[in-house]
Amino acid sequence: MGDRPNGSANGSGARSRLVAAATAAFAERGYHATTTRDIAARAGMSPAALYVHHSSKEELLFLISREGHHAALRVIREASPDDAEPFARLHATVRAFTLWHAEHHTAARVVQYEGAALSEEHRREIVQVRREIDRHMRDVIIAGVDQGVFAVPDVPGTTLALLSLAVDLARWYRDDGRRSAESVADLYADLAVRMVRADGQPVAPSVDSSKINC
Amino acid sequence: MGDRPNGSANGSGARSRLVAAATAAFAERGYHATTTRDIAARAGMSPAALYVHHSSKEELLFLISREGHHAALRVIREASPDDAEPFARLHATVRAFTLWHAEHHTAARVVQYEGAALSEEHRREIVQVRREIDRHMRDVIIAGVDQGVFAVPDVPGTTLALLSLAVDLARWYRDDGRRSAESVADLYADLAVRMVRADGQPVAPSVDSSKINC
DNA sequence: GTCTATAAGATGATAGAC
DNA sequence: GTCTATCATCTTATAGAC
Secondary structure: OOOOOOOOOOOOOHHHHHHHHHHHHHHHHOOOOOOHHHHHHHOOOOHHHHHHHOOOHHHHHHHHHHHHHHHHHHHHHHOOOOOOOHHHHHHHHHHHHHHHHHHOHHHHHHHHHOHHHOOHHHHHHHHHHHHHHHHHHHHHHHHHHHOOOEOOOOHHHHHHHHHHHHHHHHHHOOOOOOOOHHHHHHHHHHHHHHHHEOOOOOOOOOOOOOOOOO | OOOOOOOOOOOOOHHHHHHHHHHHHHHHHOOOOOOHHHHHHHOOOOHHHHHHHOOOHHHHHHHHHHHHHHHHHHHHHHOOOOOOOHHHHHHHHHHHHHHHHHHOHHHHHHHHHOHHHOOHHHHHHHHHHHHHHHHHHHHHHHHHHHOOOEOOOOHHHHHHHHHHHHHOHHHHOOOOOOOOHHHHHHHHHHHHHHHHEOOOOOOOOOOOOOOOOO
């Protein structure tokens, strides 16, 4: 823990402050529209100070992207124990993935939309994590299909759709919007269950379909 | 028709060639990472020639964004006649919107992800069209709810989800990928029907859902 | 309408004082 | 570790010849 003046788990050091500043700037304006001067200023430093803590602007992007991808993978793994009942497991997985994108929509925006600016080497590392996220979601669906309780004609396509719903949150979600992170997560988890249920399957114990509002 | 050397419906003039070049460049690298030199070179011109036909790089973005938004609105309106049966109407609307995003994924990417780079005035104009797209999709859902054949607890949220599915195509769809535009459109139209159907409603929809009582 | 040349300013990153 | 000053390059856009 004493390798650096501030441990990497400590968010108060200059290094972490720069990562936070870069996250805010990249999310707000995009990687290419963000200048190193902008990042340094948000962190309360001169432009040169950035390079004492990080080797380049791209390295900052990589750190944000890597941490965000690992966090997203972590939350869906923790929400999806192998022995859970398929509907509950799908519900929990989609809910957790959506909730992460809503609550961390600033980081999520960088994670989902700025990957093209990564170096070739860094992108390869990120793609591995993305594949694991995709595989996990697909496995959750496959478990329900194998147990005969999901009716899913196109498993990879439905996987893609469920991931897309949450990913797109990074584009439109706002802290000052009308929807809470929890309410969107509940909604998308409900929609996920609706997507996979067979014809006679009720949508969920918690949802009263007679309460129709606009 | 003779106001300009090349009418605006003609895609062969220098002006249209620059719009096409800018669309490809913005989609591939993003607005801010694209230089006016890139655009001019793709159109086979010198950097200065761009300014003979367009007043700025931002104007090119606006032309692409405006045309794309109007095209997307047009396709869903044409797919959604007011008197159609609700399930068929929803299916056709989601199918058309998804198909447009897949077949025009290059323009769609600019339309959906580069709006932040528009000038304040241009953004206001684009936002109006986006509101009309949202309203149209919502109205298609409301029609099914009002007729008692859809069971939708959260209409604005479900509207958002359906739009999100297609929008996110602009992020991941590739011409050389495994899925055809039609197959994704069919899949998402099917998922849309699954999202709104009541517990006893079969997935395969079409003409015979007028017997559901509510 | 197209070109070459260039203005005017911004940008990522570095040098060297403290 | 932070600063000021600066380099080398790139960027949008314009000027003026043809």
